[in-house]
Amino acid sequence: MAKLSHQPLYRQVVREVLSRIEAAEWRDDEPLPSETELGKNFGVSQGTVRKALDELVVEGVLYRRQGVGTFVAGTSDFLARSRFTPLTGVGGEAPKFELLGCVRINAGEQLAEVLGQRRGAVLWQVRKLIRVAGAAVGLEEILLPERSFPDLDMRRVRELKGNVPELCWRDYGVRLKDGEVRYRAVPAAQAEARLLQVEVGEPLLQLVRLSRDFDGRPQVWSVAWLKTERDAFEPATSAEQD
Amino acid sequence: MAKLSHQPLYRQVVREVLSRIEAAEWRDDEPLPSETELGKNFGVSQGTVRKALDELVVEGVLYRRQGVGTFVAGTSDFLARSRFTPLTGVGGEAPKFELLGCVRINAGEQLAEVLGQRRGAVLWQVRKLIRVAGAAVGLEEILLPERSFPDLDMRRVRELKGNVPELCWRDYGVRLKDGEVRYRAVPAAQAEARLLQVEVGEPLLQLVRLSRDFDGRPQVWSVAWLKTERDAFEPATSAEQD
């Protein structure tokens, strides 16, 4: 592998593997060539390939099975993977997503800023209802710039059951990294209250997140509102002064 | 390093280094011997030591500076390190902790269970108020079994400004790993409302956490209530149907 950009070899391998995944050289859950083989391809040792793949494994792009191979991890929605209080239904039932709508809106000032768009830029707004065992437990709203994701349509969103990361990936070649999540507690507004069947003003857990692609460019903004179930954990029964 | 317990070498090194830190062989922010030297000590190669230290670095036990050395990271409170909405005050001012009290209570059923104590076991309850720029933004309640931490007293807690992980470490040799955090949104109860100067019922972000030691034994339970600041982020201004 040619010494370009003055980065360590294994990091160059990371980039190369990523771009080959992007070029759809290997599909989801399909094994890559073995580390030894990749090493021969790139002209580096197995150990170097390994260190590169290590990074992609912790990023969640790949997964490994000893003695079997290294596989491309399918993109999946952050919330679908999360173990949040309301999402961990009885028996660990997986949450289901119900697409509510997909409309175009104009970005507010702050949002345009964080997404690197000009003020008032057109954004797609995808809204999903999250259900566990039939009950509505959460609401998610995903915002992506039309500029980066042109010609989005409801049909394709629906096809993928609202899995936006997967959509960005398959149709636009944009691989999203999980962004850092900010947590807030907010009172339910009219809209959320109706959909989640709670009182207006009831506390909801809000997850705000900015996802970037692997080059660090901000791509998708999303906000989720989650119902907190009632079982207020009572830590202790009686007290005595120290 | 003798082949004991049938674990990989580097993992045995992890355990050995941890126990030496526990034995106070090196203090906080003091450099360990070099990787090469440790390797000679343990009878393994520098690379193996490196892999072991890697783990401890991601765990937050150690930190490195290339060309200089590897250092013991001081224990610090999870919340003090966190970048939570209310904790990231203007200009990134660090939150201050104000000790409210330290009392003994009896564990409820669930709590006794998760802490591996018998029902009704005596727990220390340490309560702290979190301030940023003078304003009360949060409340933390920490529960630890008296059985594991005997003879705790207010003086020592106060000395360390309520830094419980540091206390467990210095006085009891128990190194706490950051446990996974569960997030909830709860209405402020009387007590919280008064301390945080909010209305009863106002949404608070609740962080619930079980910290274990490095052997995986549950040690400390803690709950924090954080005020969410008002600046409701308004993502968009106008909408049109798709």
Place this chain on the structure above:
DNA sequence: CATTTGTCTTTTGTCTTATATAAGACTGTA
């Protein structure tokens, strides 16, 4: 015939050795 056991191949996982790079201390010189 069904089931287990062995063995062979391919894969990831571990470990060592060699070398590169970074940081700071030291030293000679203007």
Place this chain on the structure above:
DNA sequence: TACAGTCTTATATAAGACAAAAGACAAATG
């Protein structure tokens, strides 16, 4: 003293040898 080289020692990277695991398939076993 100020500064530039260089030396020492630390972490970082790279390559390759070898171990362990998984699955396929053949041979043994009831």
